[in-house]
Amino acid sequence: MSRDIERALTQFFGGRVCLDFGNTLDWRTSEQPQELIPNFEALLGWCERRHTMPFAALSKLRARAAGKPQEAEAVMAATVRLREEIWRLSEALRTGGKISIERVNALTKALPSQPRLIAEGADYVFDLPGRELEEVLWPILWSTTALLTSHDAARIGMCHGEGCGWFFVDESPNRSRLWCSSEVCGNRERARRSYAKRKRAAGGQAM
Ligand SMILES: [Zn+2]
Numbered sequence: 001m002s003r004d005i006e007r008a009l010t011q012f013f014g015g016r017v018c019l020d021f022g023n024t025l026d027w028r029t030s031e032q033p034q035e036l037i038p039n040f041e042a043l044l045g046w047c048e049r050r051h052t053m054p055f056a057a058l059s060k061l062r063a064r065a066a067g068k069p070q071e072a073e074a075v076m077a078a079t080v081r082l083r084e085e086i087w088r089l090s091e092a093l094r095t096g097g098k099i100s101i102e103r104v105n106a107l108t109k110a111l112p113s114q115p116r117l118i119a120e121g122a123d124y125v126f127d128l129p130g131r132e133l134e135e136v137l138w139p140i141l142w143s144t145t146a147l148l149t150s151h152d153a154a155r156i157g158m159c160h161g162e163g164c165g166w167f168f169v170d171e172s173p174n175r176s177r178l179w180c181s182s183e184v185c186g187n188r189e190r191a192r193r194s195y196a197k198r199k200r201a202a203g204g205q206a207m
């Protein structure tokens with residue numbers, strides 16, 4: 001298993017902030033998952049590329065984190081827990097299982113109300129101030145509640161690529177999306193299957 005980490009960090013196939021955040025563990029369902037956000041700096045980089053917050057706020061948080069390594073570590077622990085919660089919810093939604101919303105409710109209860117939106121480049125982002133390191137998690141949580149309260153909740157899919165484990169909102173008309181990306185996992189799986197088929201055919205001839 002290998003997917004270039006730098007490349008994986010720019011691949012947003014989930015279609016929603018919360019799912020793309022859930023996909024920051026690459027090869028999630030394989031035996032060798034690859035962590036794409038190993039520390040707070042990497043998390044900030046992800047927020048910047050996915051543009052979940054104003055760039056100015058992210059710069060402030062970068063400066064603040066440099067002087068508060070313990071606070072950054074605590075936010076990373078919360079980050080990992082939130083990601084696991086998003087996996088649990090996505091997995092339950094995808095398989096039609098019962099979801100438990102207590103944890104999401106507890107997490108959102110501790111948040112301030114959503115700030116106004118601002119336009120930045122081609123995107124709209126929550127106008128967060130960049131005062132507290134944990135702000136990075138707020139747009140992800142708001143995205144999670146938006147997903148749960150929309151028809152997206154009934155359209156969660158997971159890539160069929162072996163070991164990939166990336167989630168997405170399946171927006172195909174008949175819900176037939178198989179891959180996080182046809183170019184990435186789709187091509188790889190097609191190549192793998194055709195190789196296995198050739199190998200089987202060759203084995204058959206040898207016998
Ligand atoms: Zn995939």
